[in-house]
Amino acid sequence: MSKIPDKQIGNKDSTWFFQGIGLAIVMIVLWIIFSIINPRFGTITNFLTILTQASYYIILAVGMTFVITSAGIDLSVGSLLALVTVIGFELIKEGMDPLLGTLVMFILGGLFGSINGFLVSKLKIPPFITTLGMMVSLRGLALIHSAGKMHYGLPESLIWFGQGDIFYIPVPVIISILFVIFGIWLFNKTKFGLYVKAIGGNREAARLAGIPVNKIEILVYTFMGFTVALGGLIMIARIDSTQATIGTSMEIHVIAAVIIGGTSLFGGRGNIFGTLLGAILLSMMTNALVIAGVDYFWQLFIMGIIVISAVIINNYKEKKISFIKVK
Amino acid sequence: MDSDFDPKILMKVKNLSKNYGGLKAVNDVSMDVYAGEILALVGDNGAGKSTLIKSLAGAIKPDNGEIDFNGKTIELLNPRDADNVGIGCLHQGLGLVDSLNVPENVFLGREIQKRFLGIIPQLDNEKMREKTINLLHQFGVSLPKLNDAVINLSGGQRQTIAISRLLLQNIKLVILDEPMAALGVEEGGHVLNLIKKMRSENISILLISHNLEHVFQLANRIAVMKNGKMIKIIKTSSTTKEEVVKLITFGKD
Numbered sequence: 047m048s049k050i051p052d053k054q055i056g057n058k059d060s061t062w063f064f065q066g067i068g069l070a071i072v073m074i075v076l077w078i079i080f081s082i083i084n085p086r087f088g089t090i091t092n093f094l095t096i097l098t099q100a101s102y103y104i105i106l107a108v109g110m111t112f113v114i115t116s117a118g119i120d121l122s123v124g125s126l127l128a129l130v131t132v133i134g135f136e137l138i139k140e141g142m143d144p145l146l147g148t149l150v151m152f153i154l155g156g157l158f159g160s161i162n163g164f165l166v167s168k169l170k171i172p173p174f175i176t177t178l179g180m181m182v183s184l185r186g187l188a189l190i191h192s193a194g195k196m197h198y199g200l201p202e203s204l205i206w207f208g209q210g211d212i213f214y215i216p217v218p219v220i221i222s223i224l225f226v227i228f229g230i231w232l233f234n235k236t237k238f239g240l241y242v243k244a245i246g247g248n249r250e251a252a253r254l255a256g257i258p259v260n261k262i263e264i265l266v267y268t269f270m271g272f273t274v275a276l277g278g279l280i281m282i283a284r285i286d287s288t289q290a291t292i293g294t295s296m297e298i299h300v301i302a303a304v305i306i307g308g309t310s311l312f313g314g315r316g317n318i319f320g321t322l323l324g325a326i327l328l329s330m331m332t333n334a335l336v337i338a339g340v341d342y343f344w345q346l347f348i349m350g351i352i353v354i355s356a357v358i359i360n361n362y363k364e365k366k367i368s369f370i371k372v373k
Numbered sequence: 374m375d376s377d378f379d380p381k382i383l384m385k386v387k388n389l390s391k392n393y394g395g396l397k398a399v400n401d402v403s404m405d406v407y408a409g410e411i412l413a414l415v416g417d418n419g420a421g422k423s424t425l426i427k428s429l430a431g432a433i434k435p436d437n438g439e440i441d442f443n444g445k446t447i448e449l450l451n452p453r454d455a456d457n458v459g460i461g462c463l464h465q466g467l468g469l470v471d472s473l474n475v476p477e478n479v480f481l482g483r484e485i486q487k488r489f490l491g492i493i494p495q496l497d498n499e500k501m502r503e504k505t506i507n508l509l510h511q512f513g514v515s516l517p518k519l520n521d522a523v524i525n526l527s528g529g530q531r532q533t534i535a536i537s538r539l540l541l542q543n544i545k546l547v548i549l550d551e552p553m554a555a556l557g558v559e560e561g562g563h564v565l566n567l568i569k570k571m572r573s574e575n576i577s578i579l580l581i582s583h584n585l586e587h588v589f590q591l592a593n594r595i596a597v598m599k600n601g602k603m604i605k606i607i608k609t610s611s612t613t614k615e616e617v618v619k620l621i622t623f624g625k626d
Binding site for chain 2: 236257
């Protein structure tokens with residue numbers, strides 16, 4: 047039998063990087079165009095603003111990349127963010143130790159995430175329905191807790207997470223970048239990441255290979271919940287306030303970042319680095335529209351169009367549809 | 374009579390049953406698998422072949438019965454248990470995860486890990502890639518690219534990878550459910566060679582196939598099932614296709 051040509055085998059796990067290059071080029075081109083149209087866009091200060099605005103989306107989108115790669119979806123992230131932040135904020139304001147209050151936020155995030163995971167994996171409720179229900183219920187809980195209330199006035203130690211900087215680089219940006227690096231490692235270098243891809247690619251084959259499918263699925267949604275708590279913490283620290291309606295339609299923004307980043311909506315394949323770029327791209331677009339004075343409602347409209355376009359491109363790449371005949 | 378275990382018997386299945394509701398999918402089946410033989414399992418659709426092998430591979434839990442393997446009574450609660458005693462199973466159409474590459478598929482469920490910074494476990498992709506190459510060499514499988522998602526490979530290549538992944542461990546029995554289905558003649562030929570190669574390595578094979586041509590070409594013995602019951606186990610050399618067809622169709626000769 048013929049030998050395997052060794053040079054074709056390749057040795058690096060860096061495909062995630064190369065898959066992101068195309069998107070990065072698109073972003074640079076857009077960057078230049080926006081900067082020419084409006085010089086205020088192209089400043090370093092504005093660049094850091096864009097990254098800061100993207101930071102919590104980036105963190106949630108890392109979690110969402112795992113969820114979508116496992117062939118799931120989580121629509122409840124915006125509502126969960128509202129619930130954990132209103133509860134955490136109030137506890138801390140009423141005198142709870144900030145560290146303990148933050149811990150409560152993470153526990154709540156993980157708890158509700160694991161409930162999502164339990165419903166999806168053990169009770170076999172489709173992720174879309176499970177998390178749609180949770181989206182409404184958790185928003186309800188947030189409103190029960192804090193309807194009409196505006197929480198503000200966090201202790202300085204927590205404000206630092208949203209407004210501080212280290213060598214002029216905003217803390218949210220540093221945290222989100224570190225989290226992306228962790229995400230890339232978790233996704234590409236660990237059993238957990240591999241199992242998430244395997245389950246999303248072929249659930250039954252994964253089960254027959256001895257993978258604890260249900261356990262991994264519950265972990266995926268639990269991890270998503272933790273990212274909601276972390277992203278929520280940074281968000282409320284940045285604006286030093288929260289309310290029951292915070293994070294409305296956040297899920298669409300997070301899912302869009304993941305899909306734009308090249309993660310397959312059908313599960314099995316994902317790209318955390320792409321997710322990072324997707325989130326920054328969305329933040330860039332929003333920022334450009336704001337600078338250009340475009341109305342918020344139009345921003346929403348454009349966001350929806352971007353999401354649908356990204357899915358069309360995704361489908362095309364997956365060869366589910368074809369504009370031109372694929373040979 | 375079962376007390377003295379014949380050393381040539383690798384697996385002894387005793388009175389195995391599995392019901393789905395009122396349906397007796399596998400009804401009191403007993404059979405032996407000898408060391409180093411190819412035993413073909415034939416029967417019509419719904420005869421209970423898949424349910425039987427799923428029980429033997431730990432994919433489903435039988436309601437009754439006992440399995441002795443290598444002289445010991447074993448209990449298979451999940452696929453990993455089967456893996457641990459040396460039983461590998463290729464389920465029909467469920468061998469691989471399309472979106473993963475070749476080494477990831479080969480090692481799925483039993484990854485090699487190393488320690489990142491000496492403490493945190495992470496995948497040792499280099500070592501798995503290396504071992505995959507060796508394994509494929511050993512069984513004479515040639516492949517263009519290991520880092521591609523296996524969806525880009527041909528049906529025959531995919532099937533050989535799916536079978537190779539069973540051979541990774543110290544395997545004693547390989548169960549193959551329709552390994553040549555949906556393959557072209559040439560590709561089926563590759564799989565056929567791989568099966569012969571496994572037998573020459575003294576691995577027992579339980580082969581499910583609809584293709585009597587293949588069965589007669591490969592099998593030492595043929596087991597015929599009908600309506601969940603084991604009808605007869607016969608030596609290939611002492612039977613004919615006509616007889617086997619009669620057994621499959623009418624449940625008697």
